[in-house]
Amino acid sequence: MITSPGLNLEQYWQILPPDWPGGFLWHWLVFTIIIIVFVLLLVMGYIWLERRGMGRMQARLGPNRLGPFGLLQPVADAVKVLIKEDLVPTNADKVVHLLAPIVAFTPTLMIFAVVPFQNGALLADLNIGILYVVAISSVSTVGVFMAGWGSNNKYSLLGAMRNVAAVVSYEIPLVLSIIGVVLIAGSLSLNQIVLAQDIPFILLQPLGFLLFFIAGCAEINRSPFDLMEADSELVAGFHTEYSGMKFALFYLVEYAEALAIASIITTLFLGGWRGPLLPPWLWFVIKVIIVFFVMVWTRSTLPRVRIDQLMALAWKFLLPLALINLLITGIQVLAWPDALPWGVIFLNFAIAVVLVLLWSKLFKLGWGRVEV
Amino acid sequence: MIGFDVAFWILAIIGVIAALMVVFLRNVFRSALSLILCFLSVAGIYFTLSADFLGAVQILVYVGGISVLIILAIMLTREVQRGSPSNKLRIPAFIVAIVFLGVVGYTLLNTPWQLSTAAPLEHTTANIASKLLGEGGFILPVEIAATLLLAAILGAIVLVREK
Known part of the structure; x- marks a missing residue:
């Protein structure tokens, strides 16, 4: 069995035999709807936060007409884009063009099945939790590729190719920085990782957190790594030929992926649902929003990187640092006495600062040369 | 175990149909996509057999890694926009495939499989x-x-x- 009841669902399993599919189906239906509503609401909140936050950071107002503080703007945008005409290019591969947004969206939604909103995941507290997340999120790439190829458009194809190059490169430092956390927590299950965080792992793993944040932002193509939809070069990248509801789905994927990465960062490094006074799910939502705010902040601060810089950053900066971080974490897990957590925190922060400074001295991105 | 039986048959039928589509579709890109579907249904079968780690690794390696590399290789072929039509080697390929199928089928049917009586690991x-x-x-x-x-x-x- 890969599913286990979360929350207080033991009643279901007592009324019906555990093998009966009906009980499982009810559980599945109720919590799937809860998760979809959660994702949609937070994505709308994210869009509002991004547009208003970037507005403030760029010394302008942002959308402020609809509702208090422009809060209803994402709803109006959603309605607008849903009732738009759906255009498909004449030479497009119709089936692939239609399936691409669905293939991109489904895995993103499936990630939330294992995210613990409180003690115990909503749908399935998998024993292989974080491995499942990494595996499932790699399927989204296929959807992007389908969109790029199915549109029969050179810009779309170029955008999709860039996306795949980025995802394949950044997956490695991403997973290596996760392993540091798994080493300390001693489990792959997301809920076990949260339970192990008496000290949030961002303090024990500052370098790992930094690497995961950068690699995660690159993986979901947020600015400054938004090369695959670089507006000035590729029109809109892989979703150039999409309109109406399918475009809405891609837009949703973009922010749902940001939400997923924020949830994983919260779970792995920031103590997940744990926190004093407030209910666990509220702590979780607050932390997720803070992480996303930092993403918005980096987006409006940093300029977009070139494709060669993108690759160089992954292979020459993130990968060596992730390996060193893994080695140091392994040594500490084996040799450091449990009684001295504060010493290891100071040591790890010092190591992180020294390594980042050293590596930025050792190599500068591209040295102004352009080579791909 | 009615749920597992239903899941097995759904996954098995999807897997076999996807595998046939890989061979019979004329468009190479669509073939690669059916291959991904086939890999996913195999991963699903692993999950129903309590091999959750193996299933996740199957998705990670085959869907996320190898399929993406296959698609990337297809992108580098000629006439990619028309789906890279196949060449004239269909009959020899068919013969080789039939021989391979025969060997695999013969081996499967004639191997004395050992059935483990141990319960699946939690x-x-x-x-x-x-x-x-x-x-x-x-x-x-x-x-x-x-x-x-x-x-x-x-x-x-x-x-x-x-x-």
């Missing part, structure tokens, strides 16, 4: 780790296989490198 990861890294573990063969793959990659790079 937590697979810890057991895999102790098999891999514990006393008399399989870490050396795994490392040797990894080195072999690395050597193959280096060899390929040396072969295609421009002087």
Whole structure:
């Protein structure tokens, strides 16, 4: 069995035999709807936060007409884009063009099945939790590729190719920085990782957190790594030929992926649902929003990187640092006495600062040369 | 175990149909997509057999890694916008495939399979780790296989490198 009841669902399993599919189906239906509503609401909140936050950071107002503080703007945008005409290019591969947004969206939604909103995941507290997340999120790439190829458009194809190059490169430092956390927590299950965080792992793993944040932002193509939809070069990248509801789905994927990465960062490094006074799910939502705010902040601060810089950053900066971080974490897990957590925190922060400074001295991105 | 039976038959039918589509579709890109569907249904079968770690690795390696590489390779072929039509080697390929199918089928039917009576493991990861890294573990063969793959990659790079 890969599913286990979360929350207080033991009643279901007592009324019906555990093998009966009906009980499982009810559980599945109720919590799937809860998760979809959660994702949609937070994505709308994210869009509002991004547009208003970037507005403030760029010394302008942002959308402020609809509702208090422009809060209803994402709803109006959603309605607008849903009732738009759906255009498909004449030479497009119709089936692939239609399936691409669905293939991109489904895995993103499936990630939330294992995210613990409180003690115990909503749908399935998998024993292989974080491995499942990494595996499932790699399927989204296929959807992007389908969109790029199915549109029969050179810009779309170029955008999709860039996306795949980025995802394949950044997956490695991403997973290596996760392993540091798994080493300390001693489990792959997301809920076990949260339970192990008496000290949030961002303090024990500052370098790992930094690497995961950068690699995660690159993986979901947020600015400054938004090369695959670089507006000035590729029109809109892989979703150039999409309109109406399918475009809405891609837009949703973009922010749902940001939400997923924020949830994983919260779970792995920031103590997940744990926190004093407030209910666990509220702590979780607050932390997720803070992480996303930092993403918005980096987006409006940093300029977009070139494709060669993108690759160089992954292979020459993130990968060596992730390996060193893994080695140091392994040594500490084996040799450091449990009684001295504060010493290891100071040591790890010092190591992180020294390594980042050293590596930025050792190599500068591209040295102004352009080579791909 | 009615749920598992239903799941098995759904996954098996999807897997076989996807595998047939890989062969019969004229469009290479669509073939690659059906291959991904086939990999996913195999991963689903692993999940129903309590091999959750293996299923996740199947998705990670085959769907996220190998399929993406296959698609990337297709992108580098000619006439990609028309789906790379196949060449004239269909009959020889059909013969080779039939012979291979015959060999595999003969082997499957004539092997005395050992059925384990042990119950499925509740937590697979810890057991895999102790098999891999514990006393008399399989870490050396795994490392040797990894080195072999690395050597193959280096060899390929040396072969295609421009002087």
